[in-house]
Amino acid sequence: MTALTLTKVNKSFGSVHVLKDIDIEVEEGEFVVFVGPSGCGKSTLLRVIAGLEDASSGEIRIGDDQVNLTPPSKRGIAMVFQSYALYPHLNVRKNMTLALKQEKQSKEVIDARVEEASRMLDLGDYLDRFPSELSGGQRQRVAIGRAIVRQPKLFLFDEPLSNLDAALRMNTRIEIAALHRQLAASMIYVTHDQTEAMTLADKIVVLRDGRVEQIGSPMELYNNPANQFVAGFLGSPAMNFLPADLLAEGDMRTLGVRPEDLQLDDMGAFDAKVGHVEHLGGDTNVIANIGPHQVTARLFGQHDVSEGDEVKLGFAADKAYYFDKDGARLG
């Protein structure tokens, strides 16, 4: 069954048109990631789904029910924010149980759910502490626990990891993936981090300027981007873009080659000068200039390349992407 259906959803704040004809379906149990640059409307879209903002037009369905006029507390949704939004004067247990008490759940139900959530999230030792006595990662787990105890049909996460350091982000990312498997609930996860999007999602929705640019599995979007924006947004280091004119004079297209497809090659099409080398151990990133154009070649393994080296770079013809001047995909 479809867990969530958005049909032609628009949202304006006064004269500012923020969400434009959004059509998205989320299947039951699916992990969907909304990704896009800052200001593209990700948080606004989550807030419209949660009912914290009204849509200006369009339809929002949860399961079979149209919920445009349903208040947030009745939508069966729980939202986890970037800022945690914990109550500082309540301990962890009370932060997790507040919503259940408001729903007038019995003590047995409340205790059982807190027990289960704190086990899943490894919070058992912290239930009596206050938020100020927890690390950032622990606070974020409490915020997630507060969502879990409500047993929502749909979880909404708005950049839940962006306040964490790199190592903790990675751990928590893996925990969220495990949680999704255990709960088998539908989840929508907002991020502007393309690695999070690629690693967590069953399905990615790429947004730009309030519009859906493309929807698909991570590998569909990576291998078959609909346009230059999607091609450039997913993948790290990002896809290289060059005027196709460099290869065939008068060719007005833009050529796109992913860093892992651009390689040192004595027969390669491009003369390049190495500007910088990142030795990562397992990989080597060579940042080079082809005339005025900077490109990144990602080489597998370790290579003896240094700044100032003159090299030739090449790519296989079937690894090339082409875009028109407006960024539409040509081939």
Ligand SMILES: Nc1ncnc2c1ncn2[C@@H]1O[C@H](COP(=O)(O)OP(=O)(O)OP(=O)(O)O)[C@@H](O)[C@H]1O
């Ligand atoms: N209450 C509001 N009134 C007017 N404009 C708003 C309001 N809320 C958001 N906007 C505008 O809507 C656009 C989308 O904002 P939104 O917060 O949804 O972006 P976002 O994709 O979540 O960005 P970020 O990655 O920075 O969190 C922005 O241009 C923002 O200024």
Ligand SMILES: [Mg+2]
């Ligand atoms: Mg946001």
